Amino acid sequence: DTGVSQDPRHKITKRGQNVTFRCDPISEHNRLYWYRQTLGQGPEFLTYFQNEAQLEKSRLLSDRFSAERPKGSFSTLEIQRTEQGDSAMYLCASSLAWTPSGYTFGSGTRLTVV
Amino acid sequence: AQTVTQSQPEMSVQEAETVTLSCTYDTSENNYYLFWYKQPPSRQMILVIRQEAYKQQNATENRFSVNFQKAAKSFSLKISDSQLGDTAMYFCAFMKKEGAQKLVFGQGTRLTINP
Numbered sequence: 001d002t003g004v005s006q007d008p009r010h011k012i013t014k015r016g017q018n019v020t021f022r023c024d025p026i027s028e029h030n031r032l033y034w035y036r037q038t039l040g041q042g043p044e045f046l047t048y049f050q051n052e053a054q055l056e057k058s059r060l061l062s063d064r065f066s067a068e069r070p071k072g073s074f075s076t077l078e079i080q081r082t083e084q085g086d087s088a089m090y091l092c093a094s095s096l097a098w099t100p101s102g103y104t105f106g107s108g109t110r111l112t113v114v
Numbered sequence: 115a116q117t118v119t120q121s122q123p124e125m126s127v128q129e130a131e132t133v134t135l136s137c138t139y140d141t142s143e144n145n146y147y148l149f150w151y152k153q154p155p156s157r158q159m160i161l162v163i164r165q166e167a168y169k170q171q172n173a174t175e176n177r178f179s180v181n182f183q184k185a186a187k188s189f190s191l192k193i194s195d196s197q198l199g200d201t202a203m204y205f206c207a208f209m210k211k212e213g214a215q216k217l218v219f220g221q222g223t224r225l226t227i228n229p
């Protein structure tokens with residue numbers, strides 16, 4: 001297993017366009033998390049899945065954001081009608097529920113909205 | 115709600131020196147974990163060390179150790195014999211043991227190790 005993979009690494013888009021990011025977690029991990037990190041700040045929780053169920057969404061996740069995890073494997077995060085304020089690093093992480101080992105993070109997708 | 119505060123935005127030390135990064139947190143929970151993560155310029159967040167709140171003994175991982183003061187809600191990271199590869203952003207994070215196990219991060223400390 002090569003860890004948590006995120007694609008793309010970088011995305012530049014024009015304001016108003018839709019973008020979609022993909023995360024492939026560690027295969028045996030049943031939890032998958034999305035975080036957003038703006039420049040110079042710590043990551044902030046957006047949402048998480050246990051298997052295919054989306055169990056919690058942050059207030060940061062406006063209705064322009066949607067996340068899916070079909071069949072409990074990879075996950076996608078879509079942002080519709082992007083705004084300049086969406087520019088950030090989007091981090092994915094996976095874990096095995098109820099284990100204290102913490103997460104394994106991916107390298108992130110850096111989104112720039114111009 | 116939990117909050118995590120890192121009061122040192124930047125620190126800089128010479129190679130081989132010892133450096134301590136500060137972290138305080140606020141919670142009403144009893145069962146939780148505390149973490150230090152490292153984020154180098156390559157940007158992947160890497161776990162440095164973990165502390166379980168119910169354990170009084172401070173966690174140690176090679177050159178990295180913590181000073182966990184539960185009553186004071188303080189969780190500092192000490193890096194001994196610092197190396198150039200330790201240069202990175204360091205984030206302190208809190209996780210409730212139950213439920214979603216979301217991480218709550220501090221603002222980070224940018225650590226530079228100078229040759």
